[in-house]
Amino acid sequence: MSGAERRVVVVGADGAGMSAAHQALRTAARHGERLAVTVLDRGHHTSYSACGIPYWMSGDVPTQQDLVARTAAEHREAGIDLRLGVEVVGADLAARTVTTADGDELGYDELVVATGAPAVVPDWAVRPDGTAYDGVGVVKTLDDGAAWVERFAAAGAGAHVVVVGAGYVGVEVAEAALARGFGVTVLTRTRGMSMLEEELSDRVNAALVDAGVELVLGAEVTGLEVDGDRVSGVRWEGGRGDADLVVVAIGVRPATDFLAGNGLELSEGGALRPDPHGRVADHVWAAGDCCEVRRRIDDQWVFRPLGTHAAKMGRALGDSLAGGGLTFDGMVDTSITRFSAGDVHVEIARTGLSRADAAAAGHDAVALVTEGTTATGYMPEAEPIAIWVMADRVTRRLLGVQVVGGHGAGKRIDTSAAVLWAGGSVDDLAWMDLAYAPPFATTWEVLQIAARRVAERL
Ligand SMILES: Cc1cc2nc3c(=O)[nH]c(=O)nc-3n(C[C@H](O)[C@H](O)[C@H](O)COP(=O)(O)OP(=O)(O)OC[C@H]3O[C@@H](n4cnc5c(N)ncnc54)[C@H](O)[C@@H]3O)c2cc1C
Incomplete structure (x- = not known):
């Protein structure tokens, strides 16, 4: 390309935005093009692992720096004009400009939206002026993580933490609070770990309770009790509990408001x-x-x-923007976490469709739970594992797999994800060549037994 440098403005300087920015520079350089890449972020951190925050809260990860993959200085050295503390409040797609909260206007040739999804903060969690009560917060950004590390350090022995939400963030935070020696209550308005089918989410619930968590299912939180500026309790429909600290982990919402009025198609949730x-x-x-x-x-x-997904999408975007051909070709709905406290350790993973998804897609689906062990029974490593497998009765296509079990259970999901990615059948999963030796599996690997049992019922 000849002429002036193309101006790329990226809004959001974390995983997706910085992957896009660096990949765009790499691909452009390969094609002999120079890009002027400016990245704006309203926060003060870049390229950090939010995923690691619960493990920083628990003490497994010693410092904030351990969670930062690339510092602002490193990005700038790579040629990116990174501007922190700059919030974008509007965009004019026709004029190709963005406006910042300070009233500055920046022109672009290509605009990259990588603004993420901030945590949802319900009205009951904040004072009438919108500020949080002392002891109450979300777990989303590195600053949130720092606030929680501080609150945990300041809380006395016997402090009680109430976690609102039992999705993966709620469960990981419950683990962190237990590791710090606090009493823990987890409240969820649903049935807990609703990313899993009930047969498996019940096992996670049982693990939480075994570890000493007070788990309240179907608890719709109605408000906080406060003592001066500090939270002292939580009320829900039909109950209440004391609280020294309250973690709000009820989900996130896409940060796309600044695009309003531009005619861009957004999902119902704003994505x-x-x-x-x-x-x-x-x-x-x-x-x-x-x-x-x-x-x-x-x-x-x-x-x-x-x-x-953010990392892959950012890389494909950056490459494509600069004239490459990388694509992000979707996903098969794979995710994983764990809950580990004292003697209790469960790995939790899923891939593919849920029963409800399969029904909505018109599948005649057959699903079964199979129990087994993660290693041959005579080995000391052997731990219980439960695997839910679902397949289509007519096409025999594998539709979904979920796993809850001890050490070594969780990453078994990847084999199933690979079969789903390739559009394979439950027979592929049952008969493919997987590794076996007593410390790692049973002769008939439990995942393959689970698939075979479903195959036999189709
Ligand atoms: C506690 C926790 C645990 C997690 N664990 C996992 C896990 O185990 N596995 C997994 O795959 N994922 C996990 N995630 C999710 C993962 O962290 C996110 O998917 C990822 O951070 C998304 O990256 P992103 O760049 O799209 O968005 P973000 O990381 O949210 O970054 C968006 C950036 O945009 C900035 N921004 C937003 N709006 C504006 C604006 N108007 N102007 C300027 N800047 C703006 C924000 O300040 C932010 O820095 C976890 C998340 C949390 C919170």
């Missing part, structure tokens, strides 16, 4: 739907948690704000 190259409109691109992702199995757009 963008980029094409596989990351494009949402002429000269407008998007990646990461501010987007929905396409689930390959049923061709549905779903909101799955995960770092693994």
Whole structure:
């Protein structure tokens, strides 16, 4: 390309935005083009692992720096004009400008939206003026993490932490609070770990209770009790409990408000739907948690704000923007976490469709739970594992797999994800060549027994 440098403005300087920025520079350099890349972020941190925050809260990860993959200085050395503390409040896609909270206007040739999805803060969690009560907060940014590390350090022995929300963040934070020696209550208005089918989420619930967590299912929180400026309790429909600290982990929402009025198509929840190259409109691109992702199995757009998608989407976007051909070709709805406290350790993973998804897609689905062990029974490593497998009765296509079990259980999900990615059948999963030796598996690997049992019932 000849002429002036193309101006790329990226809004959001974390996983998706910085992947896009660096990949754009790399691909452009390969093609002999120079890009002027400016990245704006309203926060003060870049490229950090939010995923690691619960493990920093627990003490497994010693310092904030351990969670930072690349510092602001490193990004600038790579040629990126990184501007922190700059909030974008508006965009004019026709004029190709963005406006900042300070009233500055920046022109662009290509706009990358990588603004993520901030934590949802319900009205009951804040004072009438919108500020949080002392002892109450979300777990989303590095600053949130720092606040929690401080609050945990300041809380006395016997302090009680109430976690509102029993999704993966809620469960990870419960683990962190137990590791710090606090009493823990987890409240959820649903049934807990609702990313799993009930047969498996019940096992996670049991693990929480075994570890000493007070778990209250179906608890719709109605308000906080406060003592001066500090939280002292939580009320829910039909109950209440004392609280020294309250963690609000009820979900996130795409940060796309600044695009309002531009005619861009947003999902009901406010997410963008980029094409596989990351494009949402002429000269407008998007990646990461501010987007929905396409689930390959049923061709549905779903909101799955995960770092693994953000990194891939950012890379494909950056490459495409600079003239390359990388694409992000959707996902199969894989995710994993763990809950570990004292003697209790469960790994929790899922991939593919749920029963409800399968029904919505018109599948005649057959599903079964199989129990086994993660290693041959005579080995000391052997731990219980339960695997839920679902397949289509007519086509025999594998539709979904979920796992709850001890050490070594969780990453078994990847084999199933690979079969789903390739559009394989439950027979593929049952008969493919997987590794066996007594410390790692049973002769018939438990995942393959689970698949075989479903195959036999089709
Ligand atoms: C506690 C926790 C645990 C997690 N664990 C996992 C896990 O185990 N596995 C996994 O895959 N994912 C996990 N995630 C999710 C993962 O962290 C996110 O998917 C990932 O951070 C998304 O990256 P992103 O760049 O799209 O968005 P973000 O990381 O949210 O970054 C968006 C950036 O945009 C900035 N921004 C927003 N609006 C504006 C604006 N108007 N102007 C300027 N800047 C703006 C924000 O300040 C922010 O820095 C976890 C998240 C949390 C909170």
